[in-house]
Amino acid sequence: xxxxxxxxxxxxxxxxxxxxxxxxxxxxxxxxxxxxxxxxxxxxxxxxxxxxxxxxxxxxxxxxxxxxxxxxxxxxxxxxxxxxxxxxxxxxxxxxxxxxxxxxxxxxxxxxxxxxxxxxxxxxxxxxxxxxxxxxxxxxxxxxxxxxxxxxxxxxxxxxxxxxxxxxxxxxxxxxxxxxxxxxxxxxxxxxxxxxxxxxxxxxxxxxxxxxxxxxxxxxxxxxxxxxxxxxxxxxxxxxxxxxxxxxxxxxxxxxxxxxxxxxxxxxxxxxxxxxxxxxxxxxxxxx
Amino acid sequence: xxxxxxxxxxxxxxxxxxxxxxxxxxxxxxxxxxxxxxxxxxxxxxxxxxxxxxxxxxxxxxxxxxxxxxxxxxxxxxxxxxxxxxxxxxxxxxxxxxxxxxxxxxxxxxxxxxxxxxxxxxxxxxxxxxxxxxxxxxxxxxxxxxxxxxxxxxxxxxxxxxxxxxxxxxxxxxxxxxxxxxxxxxxxxxxxxxxxxxxxxxxxxxxxxxxxxxxxxxxxxxxxxxxxxxxxxxxxxxxxxxxxxxxxxxxxxxxxxxx
Numbered sequence: 001x002x003x004x005x006x007x008x009x010x011x012x013x014x015x016x017x018x019x020x021x022x023x024x025x026x027x028x029x030x031x032x033x034x035x036x037x038x039x040x041x042x043x044x045x046x047x048x049x050x051x052x053x054x055x056x057x058x059x060x061x062x063x064x065x066x067x068x069x070x071x072x073x074x075x076x077x078x079x080x081x082x083x084x085x086x087x088x089x090x091x092x093x094x095x096x097x098x099x100x101x102x103x104x105x106x107x108x109x110x111x112x113x114x115x116x117x118x119x120x121x122x123x124x125x126x127x128x129x130x131x132x133x134x135x136x137x138x139x140x141x142x143x144x145x146x147x148x149x150x151x152x153x154x155x156x157x158x159x160x161x162x163x164x165x166x167x168x169x170x171x172x173x174x175x176x177x178x179x180x181x182x183x184x185x186x187x188x189x190x191x192x193x194x195x196x197x198x199x200x201x202x203x204x205x206x207x208x209x210x211x212x213x214x215x216x217x218x219x220x221x222x223x224x225x226x227x228x229x230x231x232x233x234x235x236x237x238x239x240x241x242x243x244x245x246x247x248x249x250x251x252x253x254x255x256x257x258x259x260x261x262x263x264x265x266x267x268x269x270x271x272x273x274x275x276x277x278x279x280x281x282x283x284x285x286x287x288x
Numbered sequence: 289x290x291x292x293x294x295x296x297x298x299x300x301x302x303x304x305x306x307x308x309x310x311x312x313x314x315x316x317x318x319x320x321x322x323x324x325x326x327x328x329x330x331x332x333x334x335x336x337x338x339x340x341x342x343x344x345x346x347x348x349x350x351x352x353x354x355x356x357x358x359x360x361x362x363x364x365x366x367x368x369x370x371x372x373x374x375x376x377x378x379x380x381x382x383x384x385x386x387x388x389x390x391x392x393x394x395x396x397x398x399x400x401x402x403x404x405x406x407x408x409x410x411x412x413x414x415x416x417x418x419x420x421x422x423x424x425x426x427x428x429x430x431x432x433x434x435x436x437x438x439x440x441x442x443x444x445x446x447x448x449x450x451x452x453x454x455x456x457x458x459x460x461x462x463x464x465x466x467x468x469x470x471x472x473x474x475x476x477x478x479x480x481x482x483x484x485x486x487x488x489x490x491x492x493x494x495x496x497x498x499x500x501x502x503x504x505x506x507x508x509x510x511x512x513x514x515x516x517x518x519x520x521x522x523x524x525x526x527x528x529x530x531x532x533x534x535x536x537x538x539x540x541x542x543x544x545x546x547x
Contacts, residue, residue: 126306126309127306164302164306166299166302171295171296171299175296178300179296180330181329181330181331181334182300182329182330182331183307184307184326184327185327185328185329185330185333185384185385185547186384186385188330188333188547189547
């Protein structure tokens with residue numbers, strides 16, 4: 001909970017960036033859940049939540065260089081450690097409310113296993129090209145590409161991580177595009193083929209592994225990427241406020257800094273205390 | 289920032305050098321030999337494709353992009369490469385993108401294997417030689433125009449860059465066709481001999497050449513036209529591909545370079 005300490009460690013699977021990080025705070029949780037409702041513009045939305053997640057990692061500079069899929073991994077992973085590995089959605093199916101239980105660890109595995117990692121490396125006799133999804137810092141460039149083939153293909157230089165020993169990701173867009181344009185066309189053809197195969201890989205992933213979501217496809221160029229992030233940013237705001245109300249005897253500043261898991265722990269203490277006080281009778285504020 | 293620029297320039301240089309080593313053999317029919325060419329790069333492919341947006345009726349942008357590519361990517365002197373060589377060079381450069389192209393024919397898309405077309409050309413196509421044509425005391429030598437001449441013609445004659453929307457009436461169409469016709473002949477005629485006086489047309493400006501062509505006897509012009517048409521017909525036969533019951537012509541235009 002202390003601002004100085006980042007007590008979890010993570011190595012991102014594609015970029016291999018390592019960082020310590022911590023759980024989101026109650027305050028972050030409220031902002032994350034509210035922002036999914038308040039931002040209509042997807043660029044502004046990602047900008048906002050990126051800043052929240054960046055604030056909880058130690059290696060802030062490198063965090064900008066994780067790719068967009070790794071950012072999604074991080075959001076899910078952070079939800080697991082901050083709020084637990086399961087998530088319950090309530091939706092209407094055939095006019096009736098139905099509960100959908102999501103196992104976040106399984107979802108992480110589904111996304112990770114859906115990508116054929118061999119597509120990320122291209123070797124020819126003179127070139128070794130490492131590709132991957134565009135970096136988090138490039139998200140505006142990606143989201144501002146119109147969802148048409150020409151615009152998407154013109155943004156493919158954003159997928160290049162390295163060519164031989166040349167690092168692309170720390171260069172300006174203009175520089176990256178100029179370097180990309182130097183590549184022989186037969187290599188470009190291979191790069192495009194692999195990128196399209198990666199898209200196809202993601203199209204084929206049943207991320208949630210449940211029928212209800214089977215048509216939900218992960219595509220960074222469509223709104224589905226944002227929608228998936230919004231699903232994992234979904235928290236019941238009313239419940240959070242109810243918990244805060246119940247715990248109002250505690251220092252509110254402290255309470256806003258604790259993680260959702262810690263808050264739930266305090267709440268359980270409170271409920272147990274109330275039960276004891278009322279001689280084991282039903283608690284009017286029970287969350288169960 | 290300065291470090292970034294230094295690193296970038298180093299990287300650019302490194303990639304350019306590597307790309308320059310990405311060469312392959314291209315058969316040039318007028319020379320009847322293979323010559324090393326670098327593959328086109330992504331920038332050059334974009335330059336070609338931007339030709340598809342050219343609303344000029346002369347395809348100047350596309351011709352210019354192809355000329356620049358041949359000049360930059362060829363390891364030898366290109367001044368004697370002809371417009372027929374250009375077709376073969378384009379086919380072989382395109383083959384590096386992929387050896388199959390999809391051609392729209394009526395409502396069907398037909399896959400054409402351009403490696404087969406190239407192979408057929410390599411084994412059977414013979415580049416035309418110079419021909420001499422005579423009419424009374426006038427004789428001329430004709431040869432497929434050089435791409436360097438074509439470039440010069442585009443840059444000096446087609447400077448007004450006429451667009452389709454500039455054609456207002458049948459007179460405009462007639463002028464454009466007749467200028468193009470005279471221009472094509474002027475590109476193919478190398479020299480003109482009247483009695484014992486030889487005029488090398490290549491030493492004249494295109495406007496001067498076109499003036500001379502306009503004054504040539506009609507029967508001579510017809511003979512030139514027949515030969516130029518024969519050159520085109522011969523190469524088109526190689527570029528014509530049969531697919532089941534359909535026949536399609538492989539056209540070398542900007543869209544031909546889409547992978």
